[in-house]
Structures are given as structure tokens and as C-alpha cells.
Amino acid sequence: xxxxxxxxxxxxxxxxxxxxxxxxxxxxxxxxxxxxxxxxxxxxxxxxxxxxxxxxxxxxxxxxxxxxxxxxxxxxxxxxxxxxxxxxxxxxxxx
Amino acid sequence: xxxxxxxxxxxxxxxxxxxxxxxxxxxxxxxxxxxxxxxxxxxxxxxxxxxxxxxxxxxxxxxxxxxxxxxxxxxxxxxxxxxxxxxxxxxxxxxxxxxxxxxxxxxxxxxxxxxxxxxxxxxxxxxxxxxxxxxxxxxxxxxxxxxxxxxxxxxxxxxxxxxxxxxxxxxxxxxxxxxxxxxxxxxxxxxxxxxxxxxxxxxxxxxxxxxxxxxxxxxxxxxxxxxxxxxxxxxxxxxxxxxx
Numbered sequence: 149x150x151x152x153x154x155x156x157x158x159x160x161x162x163x164x165x166x167x168x169x170x171x172x173x174x175x176x177x178x179x180x181x182x183x184x185x186x187x188x189x190x191x192x193x194x195x196x197x198x199x200x201x202x203x204x205x206x207x208x209x210x211x212x213x214x215x216x217x218x219x220x221x222x223x224x225x226x227x228x229x230x231x232x233x234x235x236x237x238x239x240x241x242x243x
Numbered sequence: 244x245x246x247x248x249x250x251x252x253x254x255x256x257x258x259x260x261x262x263x264x265x266x267x268x269x270x271x272x273x274x275x276x277x278x279x280x281x282x283x284x285x286x287x288x289x290x291x292x293x294x295x296x297x298x299x300x301x302x303x304x305x306x307x308x309x310x311x312x313x314x315x316x317x318x319x320x321x322x323x324x325x326x327x328x329x330x331x332x333x334x335x336x337x338x339x340x341x342x343x344x345x346x347x348x349x350x351x352x353x354x355x356x357x358x359x360x361x362x363x364x365x366x367x368x369x370x371x372x373x374x375x376x377x378x379x380x381x382x383x384x385x386x387x388x389x390x391x392x393x394x395x396x397x398x399x400x401x402x403x404x405x406x407x408x409x410x411x412x413x414x415x416x417x418x419x420x421x422x423x424x425x426x427x428x429x430x431x432x433x434x435x436x437x438x439x440x441x442x443x444x445x446x447x448x449x450x451x452x453x454x455x456x457x458x459x460x461x462x463x464x465x466x467x468x469x470x471x472x473x474x475x476x477x478x479x480x481x482x483x484x485x486x487x
Contacts, residue, residue, distance in 0.1 A: 194418055198410050
């Protein structure tokens with residue numbers, strides 16, 4: 149029993165030390181930062197891709213080649229920039 | 244061995260040919276490595292949770308670190324409401340991580356370097372998150388596409404843009420993982436080819452690069468699994484806690 153009590157107090161002290169240790173949290177932020185950097189590029193491109201594909205499909209539906217694909221290409225670009233702004237805002241909130 | 248750097252991505256049949264209603268369902272090397280990674284995950288977690296010691300041994304430590312890592316990530320990004328989805332996100336993270344890491348072994352096949360694999364996972368997440376959103380909020384979930392404080396004239400345009408932005412989620416999610424894995428592995432093969440073609444005299448420089456790139460690729464393998472899981476959490480957060 150005494151052994152277990154001893155272990156409990158040691159665990160408490162270790163937990164306190166762990167809380168005060170800021171290196172661990174710093175490390176974590178760093179890795180999510182690299183993750184964010186990887187995220188931004190594809191976010192922009194994928195929206196343009198999706199917009200263009202939607203435009204292409206609608207064009208074949210309505211027989212309006214090439215007008216809708218042009219329109220949706222630009223709408224997709226706008227959506228891509230919007231995506232990047234959203235992600236960047238989220239990244240800034242964390243700091 | 245072929246010197247073609249794209250040769251490593253070739254999918255070929257392992258075992259007999261299976262055809263069902265004109266669809267090729269044969270067991271391929273891709274399926275084999277998916278099975279390997281699933282088996283590896285089961286082995287690590289089974290060994291880690293077999294004896295629940297107060298002071299953990301190595302396998303238990305690994306299992307506990309993974310558990311804590313994912314649990315913390317979910318509570319940080321999606322809040323306490325996302326707790327029921329822990330098993331799904333944990334399995335997803337482990338599967339992507341082990342597929343990426345098994346791909347780092349020589350002569351192995353990287354399952355996640357094929358867009359069809361990552362796209363299916365991303366579409367599954369996308370559909371699931373959309374269904375969860377509609378179940379939780381009903382048609383109020385459509386408010387996601389109508390930001391508040393927009394002039395009435397601009398509203399149709401903004402809604403279309405928001406819908407495109409929403410539909411681009413599975414594409415960006417899958418393309419990111421696929422492109423990172425494929426580019427990294429191609430680069431490794433190309434530098435490996437330089438070592439052979441430059442021989443004993445000039446081969447040392449690309450050899451050094453190869454070693455450095457292997458380290459980088461292990462980082463990327465982990466990071467991409469992490470990004471895949473954290474983005475799933477973020478999308479889940481959007482569906483559970485509607486902000487607009």
C-alpha cells in the first residue's frame with residue numbers, strides 16, 4: 149500500500165512538471181504549422197479544378213459550349229482564393 | 244528491376260483472376276499492401292493492449308501515444324461533440340499512416356500513391372460529413388452556403404462560389420495525400436537512378452541526397468496522415484457546430 153501512495157505522489161509531481169514543460173506544446177504547434185503550409189497550395193488548385201469540371205458538365209447538358217466552362221473556371225478561381233483566405237484565417241486564430 | 248521511376252506504382256495481379264459481372268475484382272499488390280498495413284495496425288494495437296500495465300512497455304507506449312495524439316487532436320479541433328467519431332478518425336489516421344510508412348520500405352508498394360484510393364476515402368468522408376450535417380441541423384445545414392451579411396444582389400454569386408468551395412473539399416483532401424506520396428517516391432527513385440548512372444566517381448552526392456530525402460519522406464508520410472485526419476476533424480467540426 150505504502151508503495152502505491154509513494155507512486156501516486158511521484159505521479160503528481162511528474163504531471164506538474166509535464167504541465168510546466170512548454171517545449172512539448174511548442175513542438176506540437178510547429179508540426180501543425182508545416183501541415184498548414186502543405187494545405188494552402190492544393191486548396192487553391194482543387195477549387196479551380198472542381199469549378200472547371202462543373203462548367204464542363206453543365207456545358208454538355210445545356211449545349212452551351214464553351215461559355216459555362218469559362219464562367220465556372222473564374223468562379224472556381226474565386227472559390228479557391230476564398231478557400232485560401234478561410235484556411236489562413238483559421239491559422240491566424242490559433243496564434 | 245526496371246530503372247523507370249514510375250515502375251514502382253504499377254498495379255499487378257497477385258494470384259488468380261477474379262471476374263464478377265464483367266468487373267475485375269482480382270487481388271492485386273495494392274490490396275496485398277492494404278492487408279499488410281491493416282494486419283500491422285492490428286498487431287501493434289493487440290500487443291499494446293494485451294497486458295494493461297501501470298508502467299507501459301514499448302508496444303503499450305506506442306498504442307497509448309497514438310490514442311492520446313488522436314484524442315487530443317479531436318478535442319482541440321472539433322470539440323467534445325465529436326467524441327463518438329473517435330473510432331473512425333483513429334482507424335483512418337492509422338490506416339493512412341501505416342500505408343505511407345510501409346511504402347517507405349524497399350521493394351514495397353505505396354497504396355496511398357494512387358489517386359483512386361485516396362479519392363474513395365475522401366469521398367466517403369465528404370458524404371458522411373454531409374449526411375451528419377443534415378441529420379444534426381436538418382435543412383439549416385444549407386445555411387453553410389449562405390454567409391450572413393451579404394448584399395442580396397451578390398447572394399446568388401456567393402452561394403455558387405461557396406458550393407464550389409464545399410465540393411472542392413474531397414478533391415483537395417485526396418490530391419494532397421496522393422501528390423505528396425507519388426512525388427516523394429518518384430524523387431527517391433530518380434535520385435537512386437543517379438547513383439547508379441554516375442557510378443563510383445560522382446554517385447556520392449545523389450547518394451547523400453537520397454539519404455536526406457528518405458528522412459524527409461518519413462516526415463511527409465507522417466505529416467500527410469496527420470493532415471488527412473485533422474482535415475477530417477475540421478470538416479466534422481463544420482458539420483457539428485454550425486457557425487453561420
